[in-house]
Amino acid sequence: MKDFRPDIRTNLSFYRGIVEDPDRIETLHDILNELDPLGLGKLVQNFSAQRAPERASDILFEISMCQLLRRHPDVQHLEYEPPGEVHRPDFRFLLHGVGFDLQVKQLHNTKNELTKRLLERECRRHLSRLPKPWLINFRVADHFTRQHLNPFFAYLKRSLDRFSPATTFNSALGEPQYRWEQDGRALVQFSFVEKRSRELGIFPGVIYVVGTESGFTARIDTETFRKGVERLLRKSRPSFIRSASPTQANLLVMQAQNILFADKTMPDALYGTEHFGVHKNTGKVECFRASNGLFRPGQFSNICGLILVHPEVWCFSEHFRGDYFPNSSHLRYVQYYPKPFEETMFTILPEWRGDPHTVVKKAGE
Helix, strand or coil: CCCCHHHHHHHCCCCHHHHCCHHHHHHHHHHHHHHHHHCCHHHHHHHHHCCCHHHHHHHHHHHHHHHHHHHCCCEEEEEECCCCCCCCCCEEEEECCEEEEEEEEEECCCHHHHHHHHHHHHHHHHHCCCCCCEEEEEEEECCCCHHHHHHHHHHHHHCHHHCCCCCECCCCCCECCEEEEECCEEEEEEEEEECCCCCCCCEEEEEEEEECCCCCECCCCHHHHHHHHHHHHHHHHHHCCCCCECCEEEEEEEEECCCCCHHHHHHHHHHCCEEEEECCCCCCEEEEECCCCCCCCCCCCCCCEEEEECCCCCCCCCCCCEEEEECHHHHHHHCCCCCCCCCCEECCCHHHHCCCCECCCCCCC
């Protein structure tokens, strides 16, 4: 048995909740040792070889999906990056006579996710050498920008003696909780938690990048989200060299990290923005979708669907949470495919049921 503990501590130093928890280190250590002799050594190698903190979450997500597929009692011939092809899917397997090619991706390029990554990076740069054994938790307003980073961390460093770690946790960040304001607006709420290891240096803990100063959550920018999903679809498309058919399924499995309402926004991204209008002949209010959906006819025709995985699903999870968004061009196949993840919820649009009250047309018609 190989000792993966040093790799885990080094590669996941970004994730204090893992490297400071001996039970999680042991769990991941055992998982990596289980994967290697099962022909999934390339996944283990990718984890061990990477050193970029930003890459760690992508590989952890791949390991998570691998674990879920391994637990499926009927999945056969599971491969990771099968050899012999220039563009390879992340996973290939057989399930009830249907071949599956899966691309597994995380969505990182929304404004909120970029803000979170900047905060994590700058927190390490500015605070990791300070003589306090703390984690810092953030709740960041929507109008926090890159230009606020240096002033905010300068404020933290010069005000360090005014702060103390949380002693009660009757709120998401714990109490006491602090605020940083600019021009009369609260841009960041934050608190500190003592590290169990007592290791000196302040590192990022939980970061919420979905709030306003009043504490309400803000919906994600639909167009930014759409562009991020399109980027992942385009990136995945070359790996699906096998044509979709009744016996071949090609799926993008996507996780949108730290984004609320992603499951509510995804139908607009894939099938077109939903609108309501009054029919000029009947006078009835009807629903229709714009022609800007990514899964419109002729687009991404070799991808049968997208499975959106909830952010809480990762290698320490016992259960799967996800939504299956079929490509309407392949409904005739998708409705008969077995589920690679049993708990997946299918998205069925009203127009697919032949609902006479649902009109599918271009916006403005």
